[in-house]
Amino acid sequence: DAGVIQSPRHEVTEMGQEVTLRCKPISGHNSLFWYRQTMMRGLELLIYFNNNVPIDDSGMPEDRFSAKMPNASFSTLKIQPSEPRDSAVYFCASRHGQNNQPQHFGDGTRLSIL
Amino acid sequence: GIQVEQSPPDLILQEGANSTLRCNFSDSVNNLQWFHQNPWGQLINLFYIPSGTKQNGRLSATTVATERYSLLYISSSQTTDSGVYFCAVDRAGNQFYFGTGTSLTVIP
Numbered sequence: 001d002a003g004v005i006q007s008p009r010h011e012v013t014e015m016g017q018e019v020t021l022r023c024k025p026i027s028g029h030n031s032l033f034w035y036r037q038t039m040m041r042g043l044e045l046l047i048y049f050n051n052n053v054p055i056d057d058s059g060m061p062e063d064r065f066s067a068k069m070p071n072a073s074f075s076t077l078k079i080q081p082s083e084p085r086d087s088a089v090y091f092c093a094s095r096h097g098q099n100n101q102p103q104h105f106g107d108g109t110r111l112s113i114l
Numbered sequence: 115g116i117q118v119e120q121s122p123p124d125l126i127l128q129e130g131a132n133s134t135l136r137c138n139f140s141d142s143v144n145n146l147q148w149f150h151q152n153p154w155g156q157l158i159n160l161f162y163i164p165s166g167t168k169q170n171g172r173l174s175a176t177t178v179a180t181e182r183y184s185l186l187y188i189s190s191s192q193t194t195d196s197g198v199y200f201c202a203v204d205r206a207g208n209q210f211y212f213g214t215g216t217s218l219t220v221i222p
Contacts, residue, residue: 033210035210042212042214042215043200043202043212044212045209045210048209056209089155091157093210100144100145100164101145101162102145102147102159102162103147103159103202103210104159105149105156105157105159107155107156108155108156108157110155
């Protein structure tokens with residue numbers, strides 16, 4: 001079975017540009033999570049969807065960040081405009097059910113903003 | 115939020131040695147997972163273990179939920195075990211709190 005699929009794997013762009021990260025969760029999973037990993041802050045949750053509805057976006061750092069889940073098989077995380085401090089690895093994870101199930105992580109997108 | 119502390123922060127082992135990694139958490143949890151982040155940055159799910167003991171090959175894990183800790187055992191370590199091991203917990207099913215990790219280096 002395919003795991004969580006993220007694209008692109010790597011993204012290098014100049015500050016001020018719009019960045020869109022994509023995630024395809026495991027089929028049948030109804031919860032989706034976006035995380036960011038940095039050296040300074042470690043792994044932190046940005047936003048969480050359940051049944052395509054954003055439940056908790058308190059981890060989204062600024063209004064420059066937005067996330068959508070138009071259907072059960074696709075989500076995007078967008079940064080506009082991007083800044084050098086947004087450079088990080090962004091992970092998407094999905095889970096079946098709401099509780100008491102493991103989260104499965106994608107391979108991440110390594111984002112560098114110059 | 116829930117505080118998650120992992121120890122030791124760094125560990126260097128000779129190939130073939132055994133080790134125990136610890137994860138302490140500050141509140142009751144419904145979920146606990148151990149991950150291995152390999153040198154390529156991938157987060158590999160090792161165990162989903164909110165309580166009890168599980169084994170998978172050379173790895174095993176035990177969680178004592180009432181005492182708020184979990185242990186990850188690595189036996190007969192190999193160089194491919196190198197990387198960072200994370201413990202992550204959540205209580206209500208919507209917020210995963212990660213520890214700061216244990217960085218393991220296995221030398222041949």
